[in-house]
Amino acid sequence: MTSSLQGSGMTSPRTRERMVARLAEQGISNPQLLDVMRKVPRHIFVAEALASRAYDDDALPIGYGQTISHPYTVAKMTELLLENGPLTKVLEIGTGCGYQTAVLAQLVGKVYTVERILPLQRVARSHMYDLLIKNISYMHSDGGWGWADYAPYDGILVSAAPLEIPQMLLEQMAVGGVMVIPTGVSGGSQVLKRVTRTASDYKIEDFGKVSFVPFKSGKEQG
Numbered sequence: 001m002t003s004s005l006q007g008s009g010m011t012s013p014r015t016r017e018r019m020v021a022r023l024a025e026q027g028i029s030n031p032q033l034l035d036v037m038r039k040v041p042r043h044i045f046v047a048e049a050l051a052s053r054a055y056d057d058d059a060l061p062i063g064y065g066q067t068i069s070h071p072y073t074v075a076k077m078t079e080l081l082l083e084n085g086p087l088t089k090v091l092e093i094g095t096g097c098g099y100q101t102a103v104l105a106q107l108v109g110k111v112y113t114v115e116r117i118l119p120l121q122r123v124a125r126s127h128m129y130d131l132l133i134k135n136i137s138y139m140h141s142d143g144g145w146g147w148a149d150y151a152p153y154d155g156i157l158v159s160a161a162p163l164e165i166p167q168m169l170l171e172q173m174a175v176g177g178v179m180v181i182p183t184g185v186s187g188g189s190q191v192l193k194r195v196t197r198t199a200s201d202y203k204i205e206d207f208g209k210v211s212f213v214p215f216k217s218g219k220e221q222g
């Protein structure tokens with residue numbers, strides 16, 4: 001790794017190690033996940049002026065009114081997604097700066113990621129290039145439609161909160177597949193949910209209150 005990827009001072013491997021120790025204290029226990037979060041240089045995903053805060057448990061602005069998810073949120077969602085075993089094909093809605101995508105891609109076979117704001121996705125792609133992470137396909141689209149070409153998915157992870165779980169995403173889940181998604185009004189009472197598709201139905205579990213940016217329809221060129 002080059003020195004800017006590796007980090008120094010407030011962005012050093014030691015700072016990352018402290019972030020991972022905090023995640024473990026907060027109850028994150030998947031060893032592979034903790035290992036990946038120890039390695040991914042979170043500071044490159046935020047503006048240089050904010051790099052020293054990249055490992056705080058905070059949501060930081062990434063431009064276009066969007067935020068990078070808290071480390072704990074990324075960890076919790078990924079852990080919930082992977083709890084029932086390894087996944088080969090995962091659809092992610094809301095690439096944003098790509099931090100969650102980079103973590104996910106190192107734990108599953110392949111990630112299909114959809115973002116509605118084109119410049120954000122371009123920046124995410126360039127980070128993945130720098131990090132040599134290649135098992136990702138990108139689409140600039142409204143994630144409410146999912147990505148039918150590669151469905152069904154054994155995992156779906158959504159990083160923005162719709163009011164209700166989009167029907168198209170439910171349809172694109174494989175039987176036995178899992179979706180982790182926040183729902184509800186932003187700034188109000190959003191809840192993190194895990195949906196598991198069974199042969200005949202969908203089982204829904206709640207994992208408490210969360211705070212995400214709203215899931216919006218349509219797409220923006222930036």
Ligand code: SAH
Pocket residue numbers: 066067068069074093094095096097098099100101114115116117120141142143144159160213214215216217218
């Ligand atoms: N996973 C990201 C979180 C980014 S914030 C990270 O680790 O940083 C959520 C992202 O979801 C924003 O970039 C926003 O533009 C995107 N988003 C919101 N609604 C969407 C939709 N309908 N389709 C695709 N992306 C959407």
